[in-house]
Amino acid sequence: MSKVAFVSHGGGPMPVLGDPSHVQLVATVKDLTQLLPKQPSVIVMISAHWETTGFEITAGATPDLIYDYYGFPEASYQLQYPAPGAPQLARDIAAKMEAQGTHIRLNESRGFDHGMFIPLMLMYPDANIPVLQISLASSLNPVQHWEFGERLAKVLPENAVVIGSGFSFHNMRTFFAPKTVQINHDVHVFQKWLDDTVTRSDVSMADAKARWAKWSSVEGGRFCHPREEHLIPLIVCHAVAQKQGQSIPFTALDVEARHFIW
Known part of the structure; x- marks a missing residue:
């Protein structure tokens, strides 16, 4: 069985640059690692930025880093996180997903974006654990991604950690x-709906799928996510x-950024 977490990754590189407004986020992200394996077999990352x-x-x-942010201090373009990839495991996962009817293309040239390396610099700073990153489908269809997650759960190796990296609230103008x-x-009102969906024990798998299918029609949903790429990893x-x-045993955060761990 794998451990699963969703983290809010903050504003660009600021969480690792000592920005005062990210102190709580940094602290809670670091705290999450106490509930995760110290040396998982692999980290599978689903980032909002791919x-x-x-x-x-x-x-x-050996994927490079992609500094996919703009206008930040020069130090943010010198950050390093030399985690190895896992090419054979990527091929194995792709083959097993294909057998379930879900195609995943292998991308041998793509690097790791900041949705991956910023939280992992806080959670697993030694960068010695193999990492695979999986893209979002550009449809951003909630049911498609729910079904993808169901199938992914069946093909993960023992002691894997799955991390979704996004935001529970991502209305940039309102920030x-x-x-x-x-x-x-x-x-x-939307955060309450989200918390209920993810944490309530009486929400079955079928219920959760149905709730996610209609997230954008929930009061406050589209306001919190004018575009949903930061919600889909959750x-x-x-x-x-x-x-x-x-x-889910743990939920923490302020009104604009939640972390979840299973």
């Missing part, structure tokens, strides 16, 4: 706007955990 037509998986032996009564209402992780029969 979308492809269909699904792809990194298959290079920097005054927090009005209406904004606070919209954020809180859907994949929730499906993986549900398929493996895991319940």
Whole structure:
């Protein structure tokens, strides 16, 4: 059985640069590692910052880093996280997913984006654990990604850690706007729905899938996610955990960023 986590990865490289506004996020991300294996066999990362037509998986032996952010201090373009890839495992996962009817293309040249290396610099700073990154399908269809997570759960090796990297709230304009009564209402009502969906023990697998299928029509949903790429990794992780029969013991965070672990 794998351990599964969803983390909010913060603003670009700022969590690892000592930014004061990220102190709570950094602390909670580090705390999550106490509930994860110290030396997993592999980390499988689903980042909000890689979308492809269909699904792809990194298959290079030594992926480079992709500094996919702009306008930050020079130090942020010198960050290093030399985690090895796992080409043979990528091929094995792709073959097993194909057998279930889900095609994953092998990508031998793609590097690791900041949705991967920023949280892992905090969680597994030694960078000595093999990492595979899986893209989002550009459809961003919640049911497609839920079903992908169900199938992925069946093909993971023993002692793997699956990490979704995104945000539970990702309305960039609102991040920097005054927090009005209406904004606070919209954020809180959706976060309550999200918490119920992910953490309530009486939400079955079928219920969860049905709830995610309609997330954008939930009050506050589309306000919190004008575009849902930062939410989709949570859907994949929730499906993986549900398929493996895991319940959620831990939820932490403030109103704009939640972490979950199974």
